[in-house]
Amino acid sequence: MTATQFEELLHLVAPAITKQTVIRKPLPPAERLSITLRYLSTGDSMHSMSYHYLAGVSTISHVIGETCDAIWNSIRQEVIPPSKTTEEWLHLAKEFKERWDFNHCIGAIDGKHVIIECPFNAGSSYYNYKNSHSIVLLGISNAQYMFTFADIGAYGRRSDGIFKDSKMGLKFNSKEMNVPAPEPLSPGGPPLPYVLVGDEAFQLTDYLLRPYPGKGGLNDERNIYNYRLSRARRTIENTFGILVSQWRILKRPINCSIEKTISIVKAIVYLHNWIRRRDIGENEYVTPTLIDQEDDDGFVPGSWRGCMDNSAFVDITQYGSNNSSRRAMQIREEFCKYFNSEGAIPWQFHHC
Known part of the structure; x- marks a missing residue:
């Protein structure tokens, strides 16, 4: 995800993940989104994330769940409308x-x-x-x-x-x-x-x-x-x-509750569409070698086929x-x- 895409996504989800409290200073929306995207894109454990962001494991878990829900609630109408004409x-x-x-x-x-x-x-x-x-x-x-x-x-x-x-x-x-x-x-x-x-x-x-x-x-x-x-x-x-x-995060079985796993998968599906719509013609998110191709010699498998063994799918x-x-x-x-x-x-x- 590019910096421009991050800022655009942050603008969409910030209202849903902005917290106000008088007890302690909350994590700002940009950091909440950064934590969630890092978790989804790298597959780091929540314990590793807690060391990196100097926050408790329960805080990291809570932030990821809330932000995943905010992502698909904020962009689902744009990327996967419920009906088609x-x-x-x-x-x-x-x-x-x-x-x-x-x-x-x-x-x-x-x-x-x-x-x-x-x-x-x-x-x-x-x-x-x-x-x-x-x-x-x-x-x-x-x-x-x-x-x-x-x-x-x-x-x-x-x-x-x-x-x-x-x-x-x-x-x-x-x-x-x-x-x-x-x-x-x-x-x-x-x-x-x-x-x-x-x-x-x-x-x-x-x-x-x-x-x-x-x-x-x-x-x-x-x-x-x-x-x-x-x-x-x-x-x-x-x-x-x-x-x-x-x-x-999908390269291995997901170690979360049922509800959080559903939120994670929803967020990934919607983020995929959101980024892909901006990537067509750019070949940054989906590179030519990533997907299947055909040439004069026949079928050329995409590099994704080497990623499926032992994955969550x-x-x-x-x-x-x-x-x-x-x-x-x-x-x-x-x-x-x-x-x-x-x-x-x-x-x-x-x-x-």
């Missing part, structure tokens, strides 16, 4: 088409277990199938590695139904998200919906596409469809990877049922036909 969805689809060659895509979806130290008196609610304790971070990204929606705090014990039962999942399922009406991908073609793209863990629906199952035995057409979907879906993979790379293997309606399967077939006909791009045939 039809025109905004169309703009997102245009970016996915131009950058990732996937028509009618309005976002890439994925989720992670956020591993936490065993919380006091948590019972089994946060104990997941990976034999660890976690909360769930479910996110949708745009074509520029920014979150458009995020759901944070579901029990780690849950797997099946996480997306369907989330606020955004319920709204997508009940058609309350202002998503544009179906339109043909090509002149004379059937009207097809605007969709999210996800991996095999998600249920195939009329608003969410997933790959064809089976890594072997698929025909060339289905392999091409899977390749095209994978290119678009990697945006959310890279978005999670950027978080772990740039916010080092762990993949979720199942978000919903594998049962799919005939309509959902037909929609996928139509996208597959399009990517192998009018929507084909010359170099896709080298990847099937």
Whole structure:
């Protein structure tokens, strides 16, 4: 974060973290913000932070929790509004088409277990199938590695139904998200919906596409469809990877209470979007080597992929049922036909 960005963020959050007391002089807002950003970006322990800032561990803990809450309360309306207009969805689809060659895509979806130290008196609610304790971070990204929606705090014990039962999942399922009406991908073609793209863990629906199952035995057409979907879906993979790379508190399980962990993860998601919006074209926060690339020799993995081992983020293997309606399967077939006909791009045939 640049000095200019720090001052801008401080101006936004200062009213919420300014303290007044007649007993002792409180930490000024700039120091409170500095403590919190250092904790999130370096992953230093609170004991280390207390020595550095000459404040008690309980004071540091309290400051970090309050400031994280102030950050996401102050900037959430700017960086992740609770709803989108039809025109905004169309703009997102245009970016996915131009950058990732996937028509009618309005976002890439994925989720992670956020591993936490065993919380006091948590019972089994946060104990997941990976034999660890976690909360769930479910996110949708745009074509520029920014979150458009995020759901944070579901029990780690849950797997099946996480997306369907989330606020955004319920709204997508009940058609309350202002998503544009179906339109043909090509002149004379059937009207097809605007969709999210996800991996095999998600249920195939009329608003969410997933790959064809089976890594072997698929025909060339289905392999091409899977390749095209994978290119678009990697945006959310890279978005999670950027978080772990740039916010080092996520490089290990988080040793905080459930409530504070949720506040920390929310603050990081919102700070990521806030900085990323100011970084597009600058390549300071997201450098070219940090994210996945493609060149003449094929796929070039981003440096973030070396940061995920032993991090706080762990993949979720199942978000919903594998049962799919005939309509959902037909929609996928139509996208597959399009990517192998009018929507084909010359170099896709080298990847099937």
